[in-house]
Amino acid sequence: MTPILTIKNLTKTFGASAVLRGVDLEVFPRDVISIIGASGSGKTTLLRCIDLLEEFDSGEIRLDGEILGYRDKGGRHRRLPGRELARQRARMGMVFQSYNLFPHLTAAQNIMLGLRKVRGMATAEARAVAEGWLDRVGLADRRDHHPSALSGGQQQRVAIARALAMEPRLVLLDEVTSALDPELVQEVLLTIRGLAEAGTTMLIVTHEMRFARQVSTRVVFMDGGAVREQGPPNEIFGNPKAQRLRDFLANVSH
Amino acid sequence: MEKFLTVLDSASDALTSGFLITAFVSAAAVLCGAILGVVFGLALTYGGRLASLPFRIVVDVVRGTPVLVLILATYYMPSGIGFSPGPITAGLVALTVFCAAHVGETLRGALRAIPSAQTDAASAIGLTFGQTLSYVLMPQAIRQIAPNFVNTAVEIVKASSLLSAIGVGELLLTTQEVIGRSYLTMEFYALCGLLYLLLNLGIGAGGWWLERRFRIQ
Amino acid sequence: MGYVLDFGAVLRGLDNLMSGLAVGLAMGAAGLIVGSVIGIMAAFAAIFGGKFLQTLVRLYVGFIRNVPILVLALFAFFALPQYGIRFSNTTTFAAVLAIYAGAYLTESFRAAILVIPKGIFEAGRSIGLTGTGIALWITLPIAVRNALPSLGNNFISLFKDTSIAASSTSPPAPCWPSRYASSNVASRNSEAAHGEISHRPRLRV
Numbered sequence: 001m002t003p004i005l006t007i008k009n010l011t012k013t014f015g016a017s018a019v020l021r022g023v024d025l026e027v028f029p030r031d032v033i034s035i036i037g038a039s040g041s042g043k044t045t046l047l048r049c050i051d052l053l054e055e056f057d058s059g060e061i062r063l064d065g066e067i068l069g070y071r072d073k074g075g076r077h078r079r080l081p082g083r084e085l086a087r088q089r090a091r092m093g094m095v096f097q098s099y100n101l102f103p104h105l106t107a108a109q110n111i112m113l114g115l116r117k118v119r120g121m122a123t124a125e126a127r128a129v130a131e132g133w134l135d136r137v138g139l140a141d142r143r144d145h146h147p148s149a150l151s152g153g154q155q156q157r158v159a160i161a162r163a164l165a166m167e168p169r170l171v172l173l174d175e176v177t178s179a180l181d182p183e184l185v186q187e188v189l190l191t192i193r194g195l196a197e198a199g200t201t202m203l204i205v206t207h208e209m210r211f212a213r214q215v216s217t218r219v220v221f222m223d224g225g226a227v228r229e230q231g232p233p234n235e236i237f238g239n240p241k242a243q244r245l246r247d248f249l250a251n252v253s254h
Numbered sequence: 255m256e257k258f259l260t261v262l263d264s265a266s267d268a269l270t271s272g273f274l275i276t277a278f279v280s281a282a283a284v285l286c287g288a289i290l291g292v293v294f295g296l297a298l299t300y301g302g303r304l305a306s307l308p309f310r311i312v313v314d315v316v317r318g319t320p321v322l323v324l325i326l327a328t329y330y331m332p333s334g335i336g337f338s339p340g341p342i343t344a345g346l347v348a349l350t351v352f353c354a355a356h357v358g359e360t361l362r363g364a365l366r367a368i369p370s371a372q373t374d375a376a377s378a379i380g381l382t383f384g385q386t387l388s389y390v391l392m393p394q395a396i397r398q399i400a401p402n403f404v405n406t407a408v409e410i411v412k413a414s415s416l417l418s419a420i421g422v423g424e425l426l427l428t429t430q431e432v433i434g435r436s437y438l439t440m441e442f443y444a445l446c447g448l449l450y451l452l453l454n455l456g457i458g459a460g461g462w463w464l465e466r467r468f469r470i471q
Numbered sequence: 472m473g474y475v476l477d478f479g480a481v482l483r484g485l486d487n488l489m490s491g492l493a494v495g496l497a498m499g500a501a502g503l504i505v506g507s508v509i510g511i512m513a514a515f516a517a518i519f520g521g522k523f524l525q526t527l528v529r530l531y532v533g534f535i536r537n538v539p540i541l542v543l544a545l546f547a548f549f550a551l552p553q554y555g556i557r558f559s560n561t562t563t564f565a566a567v568l569a570i571y572a573g574a575y576l577t578e579s580f581r582a583a584i585l586v587i588p589k590g591i592f593e594a595g596r597s598i599g600l601t602g603t604g605i606a607l608w609i610t611l612p613i614a615v616r617n618a619l620p621s622l623g624n625n626f627i628s629l630f631k632d633t634s635i636a637a638s639s640t641s642p643p644a645p646c647w648p649s650r651y652a653s654s655n656v657a658s659r660n661s662e663a664a665h666g667e668i669s670h671r672p673r674l675r676v
C-alpha cells in the first residue's frame with residue numbers, strides 16, 4: 001500500500017530554537033494517527049508545516065508522491081508561488097483549535113465558500129453539498145446561523161464539515177477540543193469517531209488520551225521536535241518503551 | 255422676519271444651487287475618496303516596506319495638514335509646474351485625497367485587527383491570497399470601518415464649506431453673497447448652519463440604516 | 472517651466488509667519504483648555520444628569536458636530552456683533568474653538584467615564600463619600616486618565632482647525648485676500664506662503 005503522505009527529515013528552526021528536528025512519518029490511507037506529546041514538542045508546528053501554513057528549513061513532504069511547498073530550481077529549494085500552494089492546500093483539510101469560522105458568513109456559506117471559489121461549483125450545487133455535510137455532523141437546522149449564534153462545539157463541527165466538504169486526501173486536526181467547555185467536547189469527539197469509522201484519513205494532535213486510545217490506528221509520540229516512538233494504541237499506552245514517553249504518560253491520565 | 259422671507263424667496267434659487275453644489279462635490283469626493291482609500295489601505299497593509307512607503311508619506315502628510323491648507327495648496331501650487339486647476343477641480347482633488355487618507359488609514363487598522371487565524375482558515379481550504387482578501391478579509395474589514403466612514407463623509411461635507419476660500423459656489427459662499435446684498439447676517443448664517451445640519455443628519459441616518467441592513471445577526 | 476522657487480520671500484516674512492504661529496498656538500491652547508472643561512462638564516451632565524440635561528447635551532453635540540466650524544466662526548464674527556455680542560478677534564475665535572472642541576471632547580470623556588467599573592463607585596460610597604465627592608476625587612481623575620489617548624488625537628485634529636481663523640477674519644466677500652496670518656500656512660509649507668506673498672492669484676469664480 002502506498003502512503004498518502006510521507007514526511008522525511010523535516011526540520012524547522014525558529015530564531016535560535018529548533019522546533020522540528022528531523023521528523024519522519026508515513027501516513028497510509030484510512031490511517032487515524034494521534035500525535036501526542038508535551039506542549040512545545042512541535043506537534044502543532046508539524047501540522048502547520050504539512051498544511052503549508054508555515055515554511056520549513058529542510059526535509060521533504062510528499063502528498064501522493066508530489067512534493068509539497070517547494071520545487072527544485074537550479075539545485076536550490078524555492079518556495080512555490082501562492083497559487084500553487086493554494087492548490088496543494090486544497091487537497092488537505094485542516095481543523096483548528098479555535099474553529100476559525102468566517103464570522104460574516106452563515107454555517108452553510110462557510111462551507112460553500114471553498115466549494116464555489118476553489119472547486120468551481122455552481123451556487124445551487126454547492127448549497128446542496130454544504131447542507132449534506134451539515135446534516136452529517138448533525139447541524140442541518142443551523143445552516144443559516146452565523147457563528148456568533150452557535151456554541152463552541154457546534155462551531156467546531158461546522159469547521160469539520162467545512163474541511164471535509166473539500167474532499168481532501170487527509171484531514172489534519174489540531175487540538176480541536178482544547179478550547180471547548182468540557183460538556184461540549186463529547187459531541188466533537190463523536191463526530192471525529194464517525195469520520196474514522198467511515199475511513200477518513202486523519203492526523204490528530206490531541207490531549208484526549210482516552211479518545212486517542214479508542215479511535216486511533218496508530219499513536220505517534222513527539223518530544224523535542226522529533227518522533228520518539230510510534231505504534232498501535234495498546235502498545236504505546238500499555239507498553240511504552242521510550243523513557244520520555246513513560247514520563248509523559250505518567251503525568252497525564254490515560 | 256418679513257424682510258427675511260422676502261429675501262429668502264428671491265435668493266432661493268441661488269441658495270438651492272449652492273446647496274446642490276455642496277451635496278454633489280461632497281458626494282463625488284466621498285465616492286472617489288472611498289475607492290482611492292481602499293487602494294491606499296491595501297497598499298499600506300500589504301505593500302511591504304518599500305511599496306507602502308510613498309503611500310505612508312502621502313497619508314501622514316495629508317492627515318497632518320489642515321483641510322484648508324490642503325485646499326489652498328491644491329489650488330495654488332500647481333501653477334509652479336505650469337498648470338492652473340479650476341476651483342472645483344482643485345477642491346475635488348483636495349477633498350478626495352483627504353477622504354482617501356482617512357479611509358486608507360482606518361482600513362489598514364481594520365485589516366490588521368483581523369486575526370491571522372482567519373487567513374489560516376482561508377488558506378486551509380485552498381483560497382489564494384486574492385480570494386482570501388475578497389471573500390474573507392475585506393467583508394469583515396469594511397463592516398468594521400463603516401461607522402468611521404460615515405463620520406468621514408460628514409467631515410467632508412463640513413470641509414466643503416472651505417471651498418468658499420477658492421471661489422467654489424457652494425452653500426457657504428452663496429450664503430455670504432446673499433448676506434452681502436441683504437445684510438441679514440444672523441438669519442442667513444443660521445439658515446446656512448441649519449442646512450448643513452440637515453444634510454449631515456441625513457448622512458448619519460443613511461449610514462445607520464445601511465448598518466442595520468448589513469449587520470450580522 | 473519658468474517658475475523659480477524663491478524661499479527668500481519666506482525668510483524675509485519669517486517674523487510675520489512666526490508671530491502668526493504664536494497667535495495660532497495661543498488661540499488653539501486656550502480653545503482646547505476651555506473646550507476640555509466644557510467637555511468634562513457635558514460628559515458628567517450626560518451620564519449623571521437627568522433627562523433634561525441629557526437631551527441638552529445630545530442637542531449640543533449633535534448640532535456642533537454636524538455644522539462646519541467655519542460657519543460657526545463667521546456667525547460669531549459677523550452675526551453676533553449685530554446683537555451687541557462683540558469681543559476681540561482672538562477671543563471670539565478661541566471661544567468658537569472651545570465650543571466646537573467641547574462637542575468632540577464630550578464624547579471622549581463620556582466614553583472614559585463609562586468604562587470605569589461600577590465597583591469603583593460602590594467603593595467610594597462605602598467609604599462615605601457623597602456624589603460630589605465621588606465625582607471630584609474618583610470619577611474625574613480616572614476619567615481624565617482614561618481619556619488621554621483619545622484626547623491626544625482630538626487635540627491634534629482640533630488644532631488643525633485653528634487654520635480656519637484665517638478665513639474668518641475677512642469680511643464676507645467672494646474673493647479672499649492674498650495674505651494670511653494663519654499659523655498653519657507656515658507650519659505646513661513655505662510654498663503656499665510663498666504663493667500668497669509673491670504670486671498674486673487670480674480667482675476664477
